[in-house]
Amino acid sequence: MAEMEDYLERHRIHDAPPSMFYIPNFISQEEETYILNKIPPKQWISLSHRRLQSLPARLTASNALIASIDLPDWLLKPAAQRITELGIFKDSPHGTVNHCLINEYLPGQGIMPHEDGSAYHPVVATVSLGSSVVLDVTEKANHEGTVNSDGRRSWRILQEPRSLLVTTGSAYTDTLHGIAEVKEDLDLRPETVANWDLLGNQESVIERGGRNERETRISLTFRDVLKVSKVGMKIFGKAKT
Numbered sequence: 001m002a003e004m005e006d007y008l009e010r011h012r013i014h015d016a017p018p019s020m021f022y023i024p025n026f027i028s029q030e031e032e033t034y035i036l037n038k039i040p041p042k043q044w045i046s047l048s049h050r051r052l053q054s055l056p057a058r059l060t061a062s063n064a065l066i067a068s069i070d071l072p073d074w075l076l077k078p079a080a081q082r083i084t085e086l087g088i089f090k091d092s093p094h095g096t097v098n099h100c101l102i103n104e105y106l107p108g109q110g111i112m113p114h115e116d117g118s119a120y121h122p123v124v125a126t127v128s129l130g131s132s133v134v135l136d137v138t139e140k141a142n143h144e145g146t147v148n149s150d151g152r153r154s155w156r157i158l159q160e161p162r163s164l165l166v167t168t169g170s171a172y173t174d175t176l177h178g179i180a181e182v183k184e185d186l187d188l189r190p191e192t193v194a195n196w197d198l199l200g201n202q203e204s205v206i207e208r209g210g211r212n213e214r215e216t217r218i219s220l221t222f223r224d225v226l227k228v229s230k231v232g233m234k235i236f237g238k239a240k241t
């Protein structure tokens with residue numbers, strides 16, 4: 001366990017709100033291809049600026065997960081299992097992840113700045129597939145605790161394909177995150193990218209003059225939904241709520 005804590009600590013993004021961790025090459029190219037091929041082609045929900053799948057099911061109006069089925073095997077192994085082994089969900093109600101939102105972004109698509117809210121235990125683990133993208137993280141409030149758009153600090157996190165980004169603590173509760181609707185991310189360099197030192201392939205960013213031309217990106221955001229319906233728990237004999 002101490003070994004895993006050390007491993008995670010080595011991946012802490014120091015120039016970001018506490019606590020965010022970035023692990024490049026969290027999955028292999030073969031594992032990335034395997035997952036991409038398993039994503040059900042007919043279950044996408046089209047939104048105006050991206051498309052989305054919610055597995056194993058969408059949350060109910062009261063933010064509960066109807067646990068009649070578990071996450072599919074292709075999400076459990078290797079991704080969810082490896083995430084659980086990091087110990088980042090050890091204090092969550094179910095001790096592991098039980099839900100995954102899959103987002104697909106074409107070049108030029110993104111997601112408005114938002115927070116993930118109270119339906120989930122405050123830890124999110126994001127696996128990126130297919131393309132790099134910049135995630136913009138912005139403080140919700142200034143140091144005095146009042147919202148002030150001019151005084152808020154922000155950070156840019158470059159998420160490479162096959163990487164894992166973990167967001168916990170005040171990074172989860174006190175910031176908004178979003179992805180700009182652009183076809184390329186510009187001005188990527190050590191001074192502008194919070195996780196620069198942790199990148200798996202700095203050279204390719206440098207070779208491209210600090211530009212990331214976006215391709216189709218799919219993100220898997222794993223979370224522990226706090227409320228799981230009793231019906232589902234009865235079927236599977238789970239003891240925890």
Ligand SMILES: O=C(O)CCC(=O)C(=O)O
Nearest residue numbers: 101103111116126219221
């Ligand atoms: O695609 C991403 O990396 C971000 C997704 C996101 O913000 C969300 O699912 O709430």
